[in-house]
Amino acid sequence: MVPYNEKLWTVPLKQLTCDWMGRFVPATSLDQILDGALSDQSGNVGYNAHFGYPLRGGIESLPRAFTCSLTNLYAKHEVASLDLQKKQIAFKNKETIDFDVLISSMPMPRLVKLISSVPSSVQKASEQLCFTSVYNINMGVDRKVSDMHWIYFPEPEFTFYRIGFSHNFSPYQAPPGCGSIYAEVAYSPWKPLDKSQIVAKVKQDLIKARILRKEDHLLAQCCLDIPCAYVLYDQNYREKVGLIRSYLQENGIRTIGRYGSWEYSGMEDAIWQGKVEAEEILK
Structure with missing residues (x-):
């Protein structure tokens, strides 16, 4: 847990509870810890030791597959405000529903910020409500730089806490021939x-970690800023989230997913929660 989670959560761990752990931190034993420390073994453990990934189109193909059966999907409609008395949503393009x-x-x-008279x-x-954001730097390289799926970096001397190689997904x-x-x-x-x-610092650290070489040619680069990437389960998390959820439910709003439910969960949870809520509403 230390120092990796201090690096990921960005706050002293004493401020957090263990409520987030669940399936994300595999249970272990003293024998397994000693075996891992003293032997050259690499047994796969954890909730993501095995996973499925689309052959083509990246993970984006997953939500795209759902859109094939939708006839009333409205993209590019950013919510401007919510009126719970009128049960009405106003969009920035001046449309309402x-x-x-x-x-x-x-x-x-x-x-909550979008709701009038909260x-x-x-x-x-x-x-x-507290959270950690993530800055995600993506690079295309003129060679396959690794045969790994991802690597964790708990060491404080590296800026990143994790790197991955989607060409292995x-x-x-x-x-061909690139990574x-x-x-x-x-x-x-x-x-x-x-x-x-x-x-620039990430590139330096990738060279220091012997992932990149100084002579590597970068073919592409894309940076993504991900706010609210990880919810922080502080000492008052349950009380605060419980109060907000109750208020929303009383006013006809149900929340799902990592962001809507304000929890540590994954894509599969969001999909399942959406299915459950839809079935409940249609009863």
């Missing part, structure tokens, strides 16, 4: 990030 029940997957604090207790709880994730790297850097108000310098 009425609803009976709303299922939200947007970050819980953002949803009780002060709910507003205060929302403002106190599927051979169609990179051109791809993603590097993830956690940041928050407690651990600020200089985004103007981070890409």
Whole structure:
């Protein structure tokens, strides 16, 4: 847990509870710990020791597959406000729509900000919700840089906490003979990030970690800023999230997914929760 989770969560671990762990931290025994420390073994453990990945199209092909059966999907409609008295959503393009029940997957604090006339207790709880953001640097390289899927870096001398190689998820994730790297850097108000310098620092650290070579030619680069990437389960998490969820449910809003439910969960959880909520509403 230390120092990796200090690096990922960006706050002293004493401020957090263990409520988030669940399947994400595999149970172990003293014998397994000793065996791992003293022998050259690499047994696969954890919830993601085995996983499925689309052969073509990247993970984006997963949500795209759902859209094939939808006839009333409205993209490029950004919510401007929510009126719970009128049960009405207003969009920034000036369109409005009425609803009976709303299922939200947007970050819980953002949803609360959009609602008109929120009780002060709910507003205060929302403002106190904590999270870690992630700056994700993606690079295309003129060679296959590794045969690994991903590697964790708990050491504080490296800027990133994890790097991965999506060309090993599927051979169609990179051109023949080429490779791809993603590097993830956690940041928050407690651990600020200089985004103007981070890409250069990540490249230096990839060379230091012997992942990149100085003579490597970078074919592509893309940076993604992911706010609210990880929810922080602080000492008052249950109380604050419980208060907000109760208020939303009383007003016909159901929340799902990592961001909507404000929890540590994955894509499979969001898909399943959406299915459950839809079936419940249609009863």
